[in-house]
Amino acid sequence: MILPVVLFIGVATWIRLSASNHHETLCVVGMNRIRAAYLELAPDLARYFVMSAHDDFRGIGITMGVQPGGGRAYWLAQMISGTPTVIEVLNSVLVGAIAAVAAVRLGSPPAVAFLVGAAGFTIAITLHAWYVRRSVARLMAGHHPMFPTPKGG
Numbered sequence: 001m002i003l004p005v006v007l008f009i010g011v012a013t014w015i016r017l018s019a020s021n022h023h024e025t026l027c028v029v030g031m032n033r034i035r036a037a038y039l040e041l042a043p044d045l046a047r048y049f050v051m052s053a054h055d056d057f058r059g060i061g062i063t064m065g066v067q068p069g070g071g072r073a074y075w076l077a078q079m080i081s082g083t084p085t086v087i088e089v090l091n092s093v094l095v096g097a098i099a100a101v102a103a104v105r106l107g108s109p110p111a112v113a114f115l116v117g118a119a120g121f122t123i124a125i126t127l128h129a130w131y132v133r134r135s136v137a138r139l140m141a142g143h144h145p146m147f148p149t150p151k152g153g
Helices: 003-041 043-048 057-063 071-081 083-105 110-142
Strands: none
Touching (some): 003 057
């Protein structure tokens, strides 16, 4: 059966995308800090910078194109449209399909196979979300901004 192989590729892709996003965030922090250092040396250069010079989460978001003040719908759209989220959903659908096929092969009626597939999907999406929350919490706990966004900025 090819579905487990496709799931493996999906999980590996999702893990790699998550690592890439983490490293991209670290690079953005570094770039924002370099801009902040330039502005400490020559404040008159501020008009030439189009990205943030702040290394807090607001400044990181601005540099990464996630504008503040968009509201919950904006943030939800950003999360749903991200490649890792799309891969997460596809992986979860694959887990559900594999579970449903296994249930059918074990002789379960279609209704039971559907429920088994739905349970597989739910478990997979929950595990993905747990992993993401844990990773974000670690990132936030280890991040200590040197150049936070001023209040009201």
